[in-house]
Amino acid sequence: ERRALEQALTRGDLLGVSATNALELGIDVAGLDAVICNGFPGTLASFWQQAGRAGRALQPSAVILVGGEDQLDRWYLDHPDALFTRRPEPAVVNPANPYVARPQTGCAAFEVPLVPGDEAILGEGLDDAVRELVLADALKPRRGSDDVVRMYWARPEAPAPSVGLRTGSSAE
CATH class of the missing domain: 3.40.50.300 (P-loop containing nucleotide triphosphate hydrolases)
Structure with missing residues (x-):
């Protein structure tokens, strides 16, 4: 509707x-x-x-x-x-919250493959989110010619349309 x-x-x-x-x-x-x-x-x-x-x-x-x-x-x-x-109120988000970390990690990997050290940018929930996305066949590791393992988005569809902006739920 x-x-x-x-x-x-x-x-x-x-x-x-x-x-x-x-x-x-x-x-x-x-x-x-x-x-x-x-x-x-x-x-x-x-x-x-x-x-x-x-x-x-x-x-x-x-x-x-x-x-x-x-x-x-x-x-x-x-x-x-x-x-x-007046400036808008700051957004308060807990990046370690798995309901935030997992979908946002997928969106980040879709844009640019994840590399070691991304925890400094994406937060402490990154390792768990990557592990869950690998188990769900949404991320695939690939070793580059520089010997660095990068995590690539493995699905044909972009993840962002299924990520809700308010609650993280795809049902929004």
């Missing part, structure tokens, strides 16, 4: 859609002229994700924040400049 809505918006069959913040990530409709946020979504990062749905084809666009009775809504309505001057 979501993809059908996106296609209808893209074709111009729909002039607008009222949606929950489920459309915050993943919707790619270049022709949206405006976004109306029904209440502040809780974080600046979420606000900008929602706001960023409009104006994607570099055309002028509008974002309207309709505040509710929530204290955070009230604060941003009293301090609208803060929407533009």
Whole structure:
């Protein structure tokens, strides 16, 4: 149903859609002229994700924040400049979490083969994630002419489309 809505918006069959913040990530409709946020979504990062749905084809666009009775809504309505001057909250991710490490390791290996020393970049969950992906026949080791063993993505399909952005679940 979501993809059908996106296609209808893209074709111009729909002039607008009222949606929950489920459309915050993943919707790619270049022709949206405006976004109306029904209440502040809780974080600046979420606000900008929602706001960023409009104006994607570099055309002028509008974002309207309709505040509710929530204290955070009230604060941003009293301090609208803060929407533009405050930095978004830092993302907090535990890279050793296997539900994060395994799919992200697969995505990394699809882009560039993994090499010894990647733990410094990809975190302490890398070894376990590599082991699981090898056992699942998703990664294959190959020794190069330089005698370095690299881990290559072994499946024909890219892993990223099956990795959810919110929970890591492919069911998103």
